Amino acid sequence: MYNYRGMADHKSEEARNALWEMGYRLTPQRQLIVDALQDSEGHISAEEIHAQVKARYPHVNISTVYRTLELLKSLGLVTETDMGGGRFRYHPADKGRHHHLICEQCNSVIDIEESTFSQLKRTLLKDYGFKAHLNHIAIFGRCERCR
Amino acid sequence: MYNYRGMADHKSEEARNALWEMGYRLTPQRQLIVDALQDSEGHISAEEIHAQVKARYPHVNISTVYRTLELLKSLGLVTETDMGGGRFRYHPADKGRHHHLICEQCNSVIDIEESTFSQLKRTLLKDYGFKAHLNHIAIFGRCERCR
DNA sequence: TTTCGTGCAAACCCTTTGCATTTGC
DNA sequence: GCAAATGCAAAGGGTTTGCACGAAA
Numbered sequence: 001m002y003n004y005r006g007m008a009d010h011k012s013e014e015a016r017n018a019l020w021e022m023g024y025r026l027t028p029q030r031q032l033i034v035d036a037l038q039d040s041e042g043h044i045s046a047e048e049i050h051a052q053v054k055a056r057y058p059h060v061n062i063s064t065v066y067r068t069l070e071l072l073k074s075l076g077l078v079t080e081t082d083m084g085g086g087r088f089r090y091h092p093a094d095k096g097r098h099h100h101l102i103c104e105q106c107n108s109v110i111d112i113e114e115s116t117f118s119q120l121k122r123t124l125l126k127d128y129g130f131k132a133h134l135n136h137i138a139i140f141g142r143c144e145r146c147r
Numbered sequence: 148m149y150n151y152r153g154m155a156d157h158k159s160e161e162a163r164n165a166l167w168e169m170g171y172r173l174t175p176q177r178q179l180i181v182d183a184l185q186d187s188e189g190h191i192s193a194e195e196i197h198a199q200v201k202a203r204y205p206h207v208n209i210s211t212v213y214r215t216l217e218l219l220k221s222l223g224l225v226t227e228t229d230m231g232g233g234r235f236r237y238h239p240a241d242k243g244r245h246h247h248l249i250c251e252q253c254n255s256v257i258d259i260e261e262s263t264f265s266q267l268k269r270t271l272l273k274d275y276g277f278k279a280h281l282n283h284i285a286i287f288g289r290c291e292r293c294r
Numbered sequence: 295t296t297t298c299g300t301g302c303a304a305a306c307c308c309t310t311t312g313c314a315t316t317t318g319c
Numbered sequence: 320g321c322a323a324a325t326g327c328a329a330a331g332g333g334t335t336t337g338c339a340c341g342a343a344a
Contacts, residue, residue: 024298024299025298025299025342025343025344026343027298027299027300027342027343029299029300030299045333046333046334047333059300059301060300060301061300061301061302062333062334063300063301063302063303063334063335063336064299064300064301066333066334066335067299067300067335068299070335082229082231082232082233084229085229085233085309085332085333086232086233086234086307086308086332086333086334087233087332087333088333088334101271101275101277101279103277104280110275110277112271112274112275116267116270116271116274117267119266119267119270120263120264120266120267123263123266124248124259124263124286124288127259127263128248128257128259128291129290129291130248130250130257130286130288130289130290130291131288131289131294132248132286132287132288133251133287133288133289134286134288137286139271139277139279139281139284140279140280141271141277141278141279141280141281142277142278142280143276143277144275144276144277147278171323171324172317172318172319172323172324173318174317174318174323174324174325176324176325177324192308193308193309194308206325206326207325207326208325208326208327209308209309210309210310210311210325210326210327210328211324211325211326213308213309213310214310214324214325215324217310232307232308232334233307233308233309233332233333233334234307234308235308235309
């Protein structure tokens with residue numbers, strides 16, 4: 001896999017630089033995965049990333065996607081949300097923390113602000129001594145249109 | 148599979164009667180599964196139920212456990228919680244609705260009252276027009292001892 | 295050149311399903 | 320006797336892993 005410098009339109013300098021600075025190699029696969037995440041507006045699945053990356057480089061394997069996501073997670077560049085049933089979706093950390101409302105009827109996803117949970121967090125800490133780690137939460141229900 | 152009448156110590160009359168009244172057969176498997184759920188104090192996994200049932204009737208298959216849980220769910224006798232990563236745990240409905248705080252350090256589970264979320268539910272409805280279905284929720288974090 | 299990253303295929307874990315057989319009623 | 324329930328084995332879906340090859344520094 002050749003000449004990846006200058007190939008992409010550098011939307012995702014931060015993640016790239018972070019990888020570079022930590023001593024990780026800037027492979028084309030990693031760059032394309034980072035690009036896909038950045039383009040996604042969040043909530044992208046590993047398979048969707050894979051499909052997008054394959055459109056450019058057909059031989060990229062999905063295990064590389066998972067391994068790269070693992071790396072980005074460990075560097076705090078990406079957060080992972082369990083959307084139920086063990087399906088994960090990914091989101092660039094620099095796009096801000098938020099949570100998801102998922103409509104069981106139409107499958108639409110509504111982003112909600114992290115602050116929506118601050119009251120709940122306080123209650124859990126006060127009443128149960130429990131420090132909640134609400135990274136990305138998915139809440140299921142019915143959206144406005146589907147009720 | 149023989150003589151199941153009078154074999155168990157009838158802790159779980161309700162579920163049994165409910166099954167019976169709805170016209171479902173009272174097989175020994177179903178009774179043992181219901182017993183396992185009842186004994187579990189909640190939060191039992193399909194595999195744990197299976198192990199417990201097999202101790203009495205070695206030939207019971209895990210698919211029967213899943214099918215019975217499916218049935219009990221559809222009758223509203225059991226609720227299912229996704230404890231992350233697509234692993235489900237089950238809980239008898241008559242033991243009351245509640246949610247879970249799971250410590251990432253020591254894996255302990257704290258039950259919390261459903262009412263803890265009523266404020267959040269109201270906010271989601273008011274601000275996003277979203278009717279949340281909070282059946283059983285699992286929230287990860289750190290418990291009092293592990294901080 | 296030496297280590298790191300990748301592709302491939304197989305394994306994994308839990309859950310679900312198809313089908314022939316058994317069993318409750 | 321007959322529909323309903325079970326056991327078995329195989330499939331399923333998304334994720335992970337072992338290993339040999341290939342490429343980055």
